[in-house]
Amino acid sequence: MNPFILLVAFFFFTVGCGGDGSSGSPTPGTDTGVLTDLGAEMQPVDGLTEIRVSMAGIKPLLPGTPKNFVATGIFDDGTERDLTNDVQWTTSNPDVASFDDDPRPAFAEIKSDGKVSVIASLGGIEGALNTCTYPADFSPYLRSIRTQGSGECPCDLPAPIPYVYWENAHYPGGEVKPLRFGELHCDESVSIMIFVVGTTWCGACTSYAQRIAESAAEIEAAGGRIIFIELEDDNHAPCTSEIANRHLSRYIGDVGIRVGDADTQPGGGGYMATSGVVRAYPTVVIVRRSDMRIIADDSTGARDLDLVAVANNPDQDWTAPAPPMVENRCDGPDEDSEPNNSSMQAAPLGFGTMRGGICDGYADFFQINETGSWRLNLDFAHDVGDLDVAVWDTSVDGPLRDQSGEVVGGFSQDDGEVVEHSGPALIRISGFQGGSASYTLTLSSRP
Numbered sequence: 001m002n003p004f005i006l007l008v009a010f011f012f013f014t015v016g017c018g019g020d021g022s023s024g025s026p027t028p029g030t031d032t033g034v035l036t037d038l039g040a041e042m043q044p045v046d047g048l049t050e051i052r053v054s055m056a057g058i059k060p061l062l063p064g065t066p067k068n069f070v071a072t073g074i075f076d077d078g079t080e081r082d083l084t085n086d087v088q089w090t091t092s093n094p095d096v097a098s099f100d101d102d103p104r105p106a107f108a109e110i111k112s113d114g115k116v117s118v119i120a121s122l123g124g125i126e127g128a129l130n131t132c133t134y135p136a137d138f139s140p141y142l143r144s145i146r147t148q149g150s151g152e153c154p155c156d157l158p159a160p161i162p163y164v165y166w167e168n169a170h171y172p173g174g175e176v177k178p179l180r181f182g183e184l185h186c187d188e189s190v191s192i193m194i195f196v197v198g199t200t201w202c203g204a205c206t207s208y209a210q211r212i213a214e215s216a217a218e219i220e221a222a223g224g225r226i227i228f229i230e231l232e233d234d235n236h237a238p239c240t241s242e243i244a245n246r247h248l249s250r251y252i253g254d255v256g257i258r259v260g261d262a263d264t265q266p267g268g269g270g271y272m273a274t275s276g277v278v279r280a281y282p283t284v285v286i287v288r289r290s291d292m293r294i295i296a297d298d299s300t301g302a303r304d305l306d307l308v309a310v311a312n313n314p315d316q317d318w319t320a321p322a323p324p325m326v327e328n329r330c331d332g333p334d335e336d337s338e339p340n341n342s343s344m345q346a347a348p349l350g351f352g353t354m355r356g357g358i359c360d361g362y363a364d365f366f367q368i369n370e371t372g373s374w375r376l377n378l379d380f381a382h383d384v385g386d387l388d389v390a391v392w393d394t395s396v397d398g399p400l401r402d403q404s405g406e407v408v409g410g411f412s413q414d415d416g417e418v419v420e421h422s423g424p425a426l427i428r429i430s431g432f433q434g435g436s437a438s439y440t441l442t443l444s445s446r447p
Contacts, residue, residue, distance in 0.1 A: 044123045050074035051083065051127030053120050058266065060134040060163050060182025061097065061110050068107045071120040071127065083122060092117035096133065115186070132186040135160035135292050142275035145319055146299035153300055153320035160292035165265050170245035170258040179257055181292065184225065190289045191223030191314045194307060196256075197272055198282040199232040200239060200247040202404075205282040207411045208303070211386065211432060213252035215308065222311035223289075226256035229264075231273045231281075238262035238270055280401040288314045295319070298398055306433050323361030329385050329436040330357035340365050343394050346426055349443055356429075357438040358387055363430035365392070368443065371423055377442040378429060379416040385437030389417045392428040400425075420446065 055061075056068045073083040084106050089099045091108065096116040101109040108118065115132045139159035148156045161181065169179035184190060196212060198205025209228060212219075216226055230244035239260040248258050264271040272278060277285055277297055284302040288295045296302040296310065296318040306324050310316075335356030337347030346365035351374075356364060368374065378389045390399040390409030399407040410417025411432075419427075429439065 045073075045125070047075040047077060048073050048123050048125050049076050051087065051120050051122065051125050053118055053127045053129035055129070055131070056106075058163075058165060058180075060180070060185070061116075061131060063110050063112055063133055063136050066102055066104075066107050066109055067097070068104070069118055069120070069129070070106070071122075073122070073125075083120070087120035087122040090119045090121070092119065092128075130186070131183075134163055134182050134185055138162055138292065142272070142277045142294075144277045144279060144297050144299040145294055147276065154317050155300065155319045157293045157295065157319075161287060161294065164271060166241060166259045166263050167265070168241045168259075168263055170241060172254045172256070174254075179227070179259060185289060185292050187289070189223065190225050191311050192225070192289060192295070193287045194219070194224055194226045195229055195285040195287065196226065196282055197229045197231060197278055197285065199236075200230055200243065201232065201234050201236070202281040202406050204407050204409070204411050206251050207413065208282045208284075209248060209252050210413060211411075212307070213255040215433070216255045219307050219311055222308050223314075224307060224311035228256050228258045229261055229272055230259075231261045231278070233260075238273070278405075279396065280399060281404075281406045286310060286318065290314065299396070301398070304430060304433070324434045326361050326431065326434045326436045328359045330359040330438045332357065332438055334359050335364065337366075343392065343426055343428075349427065349441070351443050351445065353440060353442045355438065355440055358385065358429065358431040358436050359438075360436075361431075361434070363428050366427040366429070366441070368425050368427060370443075370445070373420070373422040373446045375444050375446045376419045376421075376427065377416065377444075378410065378418070378439055379442070380437045380439040382413060382415045385435035386413065386432040387417070387429060387435055387437055387439060388432055389419055389427065389429050391419060391421055392426040394426065399428075 052072045052074065054070050056070050061067055071083045071087045073081045089106060091097045093114060093116045096112055096114040097108040097110050099108050110133060113133045118129045120127050137159055140162050142161055143158050145155045145158060148158050163182045165178060165180035167178050168176055170176055184193060196209060212226060219226060228248055230239040230247065233239045233243050240262045241260040244260040245258040261272045262269045277283065279298050283298050285294055286296040286302050296305060300319040305318060310318055335354060339345055340347040341362035343365050346367040349366035349368050358364065378387065380387050388409065388411050390407060393400040399409055401407050408421065410419055
């Protein structure tokens with residue numbers, strides 16, 4: 001017989017029998033496929049230029065739960081094709097995720113916590129998804145920090161937040177794409193996520209968003225990601241991401257990620273509105289990316305924190321932070337009633353005018369005992385320091401909120417703030433994120 005024919009026959013026999021007389025079928029549990037058996041994963045595929053790997057479904061990697069993946073081929077003519085069942089699947093860390101232990105194509109067994117690259121190979125082209133597991137002890141509920149313990153801080157942090165997501169989040173530059181907590185958790189360039197929860201009809205929410213926008217570049221450079229979540233639109237209906245983006249873009253421009261609670265998933269929307277963490281408008285929630293735990297919220301004074309400092313030091317205890325180091329920008333001494341830096345030390349305030357100042361990291365507290373309706377004017381130079389004034393609710397150790405949930409106080413970017421209220425009240429004056437300035441305080445009656 002022709003030696004060439006013998007050689008060809010020997011080749012097909014060894015391929016078909018696995019070289020040892022056995023059949024060429026894949027070993028059960030090994031996700032190889034016909035292309036892998038023939039070694040075709042290294043043979044060029046006409047026009048294939050790129051392979052993109054993504055996770056199927058909405059769930060992140062959870063230890064103990066299998067996860068399937070999708071491979072999409074990108075071709076030189078611009079077309080895309082599903083190659084999920086054609087590629088060879090491997091991982092960079094089989095101790096975290098492995099395709100060898102699940103007989104289904106493209107399914108990996110998630111074995112333990114950690115980082116992993118999921119790799120799809122075909123025709124000499126390789127694509128990878130760099131990801132990680134989500135904290136296994138996450139909670140399906142979102143709760144404020146102080147409810148976890150005795151009400152005193154430092155507080156026990158709640159369990160990791162659930163893997164909430166939006167398919168239509170609006171990013172800077174006009175890009176609309178998904179925002180998933182599972183993906184944020186795996187992004188090591190992020191140190192904290194700052195969630196600013198409000199409504200389009202809430203004036204204090206818009207003011208706070210404008211002030212955050214002023215320092216957004218510095219916050220993001222430190223590793224912070226700012227996510228604005230609008231719960232209601234102007235008609236008090238659940239707010240969509242499109243409406244949230246339109247509203248916020250008008251006031252803060254192209255800053256932060258913008259979503260609406262009507263589009264919050266899973267659950268068909270409205271998750272944030274029914275969570276126990278939204279206490280007033282706006283509500284600020286700060287999440288540490290490394291373990292997805294809430295490290296500060298309105299119950300612990302998150303609105304007043306220096307967000308750049310938090311982003312730079314996410315492992316610090318921010319539930320009971322020390323007063324910030326501020327530059328004294330007062331043009332005179334503090335008020336004569338010092339020390340009045342706590343609600344227990346509140347100084348009496350009657351009708352008339354007085355001078356004072358936020359000259360260090362402490363707030364000033366005043367007690368108004370008038371029984372009628374009154375107006376409080378806080379006058380200062382905003383370009384010297386940004387000051388806030390609020391009617392203070394000692395039961396929650398935070399600003400008082402009205403029937404609609406909006407905080408009662410002045411939080412604008414103007415030279416001065418005004419508060420109108422009735423009856424006895426505790427007043428708190430503070431510097432926004434380390435602001436310092438002298439002020440004039442005028443209390444007057446109103447009809």
